[in-house]
Amino acid sequence: MFAFGLLVLTAIVFLALTFWRRRSPGALRIIDAYERLNRSVGLAVENGTRLHISLGRGNLFTARGGSALAGLAMLRRLAERTSVSDRPPVVTSGDASLAILSQDTLQAGYRAAGAEEQYRFSTGRLTGLTPFSYAAGAISAIHDENVSANIILGDLGTEAALLAEASDRENTNLIAASDNLSAQSVFYASSQEPLIGEELFAAGAYVGAGASHEASLNVQDILRWLIILAILLGAGLKLVGAPI
């Protein structure tokens, strides 16, 4: 019942903050990787190069789907922003449902920008159903599609190192984040500005996806402080021998 109460409270605070953020947008702290992402989007449109967006292989029917949904929200915004480009972004994923949703999201982004004729179904790709086959297919996109920036956001494992290496070989920008600790450590070692932990879920807010994404960050901050207080309180009670 506690979990349900917490969820309802979170939902109420989230909705209230979303309405508030619509009226007064907040200032976000600077995250270097997202600064680089926004620059890369502009450069790709000007240079006539592509963005390669990889959404990982997070199955939407498991808890790993959260990172995939965050990636889709960012993709939607990037599709709108790059709709004026001659070369639309290529989206790769390692899960069939995610690949279908990526196509739908790309199409919705172009439609919103009034450029639906730009949409090609082949730009949303399933590259493989196992970790390494997914990586092998995504590497091929990095090498062959005239890519200037690789945005890897989602659930990946250590195979992320192969994607980071391919990006490095092509001398392209790499903006990478994952909900998986192994992939996070790989990206920490191989990207210029690593994104750690929940920074993955801030992608939408930093590409201008709307007030709800900013409100999500505020709610996460509030909950984080509550958890810190609960941990300190629990540790203090344990220290004095209180039964918890």
Add this chain to the structure above:
Amino acid sequence: MRVFTAAFAIAAGLIVLMGFFYPAQLESLRLILVDWTILIAGMAILIGIYNLIAVQMEKVRKRQKSGMYGAVLVVSLIITFGLGLILGPQSRYMLLTIDAIIVPVEASLMAILAVTLIYASIRLLRRRVDVTSVLFLIIAVVFLILIMPTPFGPIPGDRAMVDLLGMFSHGGARGLLIGIALGTMLTGLRVLFGIDRPYGGN
């Protein structure tokens, strides 16, 4: 139609979520929805494979750089799929295909991965020279030394050292996972409220 898909998706999401909190009332409905989801996910795999074939065939048709590999992939896929349908997935030939081709190829990629990770670690300090990068590298090397087998047996005090380092890394990992759990929860709420709609467009 878009309103209908959004309403259906939100209702299904809410029922599945509430099913966890009120199992007595909603468990059967939740299980029906989960069964439907599994069926749709199965169909999605077939559609995904069609997408994979279509993309590779386009590469072949346009004579792109990796078109040859695309052709090999499509031919292999059709042969494997056909054999699987005719002989069944447990047939000796199907198992041989997995043991003789798929497993060795994935193992080779695993070997490349090991080399890639070592290379990335070596280049870490070339990319960023800061305190956290140096700490990251030192702890990774110390951990590797402590857990590797030596010709002289275990290093004295290795368990205590692993426990000490593990105390910090486990704490950090839990912190990261709590952050990810919070992010996942808020992302889920956005989808449940229909603010983010990756289905049907918005």
